[in-house]
Amino acid sequence: MSKTLHFGVFEVMGPQVGGTYSWAHPRSEGLSYLDPQHWIRMVRILEDTGFDFLFFAGGYGYPLIDGDLPHVATEKAINFPSLDPDYLIPIVAQHTDRLGFVVTQSTGLDHPVQLARRFSTLDHLTGGRIGWNIVTGASQNAIADVFGHDSMVPHDTRYEMAAEYVELAARFWETAWDDDAFVGDAAAGIFARRDGVHRVTYDGAHYRSRGYFGAPPSPQRTPVLFQAGTSPAGRAFAASNAECVFVQATTPERTAAAVADIRRLASEAGRDPEAITLMCGLTVFVGETEADALRYEAEFDAMQTDEIVASLYAGNTGIDLLALDPDKTLHQVLDAGGPIGQMGTSNIERFLGDAEGTGAPTVREILDQLRGRGTRGFRIVGSPIQVADQIESLIAATDLDGFLIEPVFAPHDLEDFGRLVMPILRERGRLRDGEAGNTLRARLSETPGNDRLGAAHPVIASPVTAG
Template sequence: MAKQIRLNAFDVNAAMHNSHGLWKHPESERYRYKDLKYWVEMAQLLERGLFDALFLADVYGFYDIYRGSRDAALRDAIQAPINDPSLIIPTMAYATKHLSFAVTVPTTYEQPYAHARRMTTLDHLTNGRIGWNVVTSFLPSAARNFGLDKMISHDERYDIADEYLEVVYKLWEGSWEDEAVIRDAVRGIYTDPSKVHEIHHEGKHYRVPGPHLSEPSPQRTPVLYQAGASPRGRAFAAKHAECVFIDGHSYESMKFYVDDIRAQAVAYGRHPDDIKVFMALSTIVGTTAKEAEEKLRELTSLSSEEGPQAIYGGYTGIDLSKGDPNQILTFQATDHGQTVLARYTKMSPKEMTYGEVIESVKKIGGRAVVLTGSAEQVADQMQTWMEKTGIDGFNLGHLVTPGSLKEVIDLVVPILQERGVYKREYEQGTMREKLFGAGQSRLSERHPGASYRYK
């Protein structure tokens, strides 16, 4: 049987995501992001298309590196204004049966004790259809608004995240036994106190005695996503992640990331197939290749000049407005994200000038691969990426919302189904079971989090 392509929709609870300038498109409904009905319609559309999940990004600050100001980000709705992504999930879950939800929450500013309860609550309310995208946050404006003078250094953020995961594993896996809640009306006991345990965590960054506030949910620990591809990020993913989200720009670089993370996972005692890898992707689909090219020209005419440079500044710490267009951009270690800067410098097949980088990030779709063509051509290209890189699927952005998603669901998905590489119905069970198989609602015994289970 051919390997099945998995699809998540890549989104954010904001006025715009990564389609800079395309909020101006007459068919865009992004402005409705504040309306619960919008999100219900989105979830039901994705379930009709048999998507695995809605993957919700988030950010805790303004993109204000470019020209030393947040103005460009605000003018072009660069992930601002933005709302809390976790609060829309229960309503979408109520309106669907199978669609799962992965929500981004940073470890740098969120306390693990409160976060553990929030995720357990979401796992209960979705009946086990929740995942957590573990990030460490990267904007100086976020650090300032959480009371810090400057950002915590890149690698130290991952050190904090390692301990953070240890705390939540103890709360989710080890604090409450499965039989703690008995609801025995005869004896008058709702929860057996002897089966609820403190965790007694004393670490460098956190002191959490416990116990966890919530009773065990269907998955206990949510499905764990991770979205960093720096050397430290890949090591963190190999240890903790069950799903990894990576930007791709060539078959070779994507295959390197996939192979490296899975090889490191084996070193942690895990199996290579314990990790599913999703690649960022956008599509422009037409009934013909000519129609798709016409759509691309239309989208390009609406694209933003400064917006992409604003988000690049946030991701890298580099203000592209300060460089001469003919000057070579070189890699500089910053405490922002490192992968995006490396892509245009030390991982680029050739040296790139500031001007060339600006033109590259301004392209429709930004850093993500954009597949343009007829439905057959897009399906072909999706299969080629799968075969050449070893990925498991795509986090699918939508350039025009919801039109770009409808194009894929109505035109591309039937072709993939006919070829036997896309499901025709959902598997039953929790998010983790849908990803890894029936009966696997809980973390694998090979996962480091499993070692914290109460014995």
């Protein structure tokens, strides 16, 4: 039986997504990102054509080269600027009944109780259609600067902090209120039972709490937990915590290996490896004909430059490719004691080759490979049937469960994909449309009524002190 596929859309509340340049193309409406009607139109397209969720990347980071914001980042809007999509979600949710919404929030910038209340609010306002993309930070050099930190928090320490952060947030969501604590009896004048509201006591190495959670339980209580991380620490964290994992798309072979490794780690953590939804990014150029799609691709590629690639890569890894010898590999940074290890580790290690460095591309080859790709995943080009065929081929080669479509000329290319490709996948039995009233967790798990994280989930399975 064919695997049911899941589709989301990867966006930012900015002019464009993916670390590439496209907002100035005539097909793009990227400059409308401040207009709520732009997003209302988009969510209606996604809901009507069968997407599962709209995903917003986000954060306070931006590209830095030699400690400063590069000109190309501001001129071409490469991962700069961006706004907070949290405030947009309640607006667009009112124009949908089934579409989910996923918001990125870092684990290291505030206390878990602040994030927990924010997501409880969003889950209530969307009727249980919210997800949290857990990140330990991106563009850590920029984050350290803008928040006034003396140095970057070490990579693996960020994941240790994240494990505590998620655990404490989940305890607020799952244990602070009993299921029947809310009464809402106006005649009796009783809002909630005092014995159904519990103190959460937590004493970790990085976070502590000994108080009550003022947000009543939302439809999902805990938002659907998303996570992206391909480093060893990131995979281990995802396998223990995430319900939906974004895997870096490099080659089908490497992606398949990452998928298999996360499923293995999940099994070792006592979880059902098949219950985790694994997805990666996908850029699609599709038109009524193959010629149309190839024209869109060529016009997009013509807009990209080495400077754009270098700006994006520096923001992710701290490495300025244009300052390196183009005929040597990234090992020149290692040999000079550079910043490898604290930022963008997966986006560095992919270019280092094997243990001896064999197979590592030169800097010139990296620039060529990343031009037009940025942080994007796989790329597919063709007619509707060709695109549907290539999607199914990627699924067969990788064991992925779906894709995040990374728009180039939004919302027009999303409309094209929904109108031209989704019906073909539906006819092939690859899509299962969500029902109005279902939570995001129920939709992704394909199990109506599966709204809760579950007491057996590792993040809440440990004993809790309540009072």
